[in-house]
Amino acid sequence: MDHSFEIRKHVRTYIAVFVALLALTIVTVAISYLHLEVRAAVTVALIVAVIKGGLVASYFMHLISEKKIIYASLLLTIVFFAALMWLPIFTTSDPIMYNNVP
Amino acid sequence: MEIPYTVDARPDTGLYNAKLGIWLFLASEVMLFGALFTSYILLRVGAPVWPRGSEILNVPLATINTVVLISSSITMVMSWASLKMKDFKKYRVFMGLTFLLGVAFLVIKSFEYGAKFEHHLFPSNNTFFAIYFTLTGLHGLHVIGGMIVNAYFWGPGSRMWKTDPERFTNRVEVAGLYWHFVDLVWIFLFPVLYLL
Numbered sequence: 001m002d003h004s005f006e007i008r009k010h011v012r013t014y015i016a017v018f019v020a021l022l023a024l025t026i027v028t029v030a031i032s033y034l035h036l037e038v039r040a041a042v043t044v045a046l047i048v049a050v051i052k053g054g055l056v057a058s059y060f061m062h063l064i065s066e067k068k069i070i071y072a073s074l075l076l077t078i079v080f081f082a083a084l085m086w087l088p089i090f091t092t093s094d095p096i097m098y099n100n101v102p
Numbered sequence: 103m104e105i106p107y108t109v110d111a112r113p114d115t116g117l118y119n120a121k122l123g124i125w126l127f128l129a130s131e132v133m134l135f136g137a138l139f140t141s142y143i144l145l146r147v148g149a150p151v152w153p154r155g156s157e158i159l160n161v162p163l164a165t166i167n168t169v170v171l172i173s174s175s176i177t178m179v180m181s182w183a184s185l186k187m188k189d190f191k192k193y194r195v196f197m198g199l200t201f202l203l204g205v206a207f208l209v210i211k212s213f214e215y216g217a218k219f220e221h222h223l224f225p226s227n228n229t230f231f232a233i234y235f236t237l238t239g240l241h242g243l244h245v246i247g248g249m250i251v252n253a254y255f256w257g258p259g260s261r262m263w264k265t266d267p268e269r270f271t272n273r274v275e276v277a278g279l280y281w282h283f284v285d286l287v288w289i290f291l292f293p294v295l296y297l298l
Binding site for chain 2: 003004007008010011014015017018021022025028029031032038041042045046048049052053056057060061067068069070073074076077080081084085087088091092
């Protein structure tokens, strides 16, 4: 296939992703006006943010068609990132802090 | 001595070196912002009361800034696509727009910061403002860093297009990966700080 033609096809995808990102930004703000209780608001906001982030990473950063070594390094990053996000939860299960030990 | 694998892919990785390099750098950036996000969670969970961001921060300005950064991401990717299509003039237009959108983001952010300082709201006021200024400040520094690189590739750095166009295209791709990452961080900062 002609290389330039392929890039033009990509450009159409970029524009579609851009429109989707704008729409999802409106959704994010609109949801905040619903004044959901905190747990539901956090869940919905993070789901929308993950979708938006996924679109940027997949299409603008071309992660949808990358080499294995990049996927492998990102997988490792995700594992450590998840561990970081769990740290605050570990602190809440700290027996010294919560068992009221004298 | 010529730097190896600036254009051709290394046989073992299947990538030109700078691309693997920027992805490893971005992985370290994920951990940097991750540390601050987890600090945010820890501070919020441990606080007896936590303000709703939408009540003390300017949501319309932050929404405009979100649109500005998303727009700068598409102009950035279009600048790379223009080089791929051998259209240097279009590249200059799109890269110039990316830089200007970066300026717009910082100007809007400065209005936001200015309003907070006018109301005597500083990082020392409370934990919310401490983490708000730390996260948005660090993000702002990343925007400035990206703008410096983009300005270089728009101006003096673009001379490489005449001598080594493929290498220059790869350089712009690498700059773009960084710029999209900065956009990606904002996509998470916006709801976390302003809307929740």
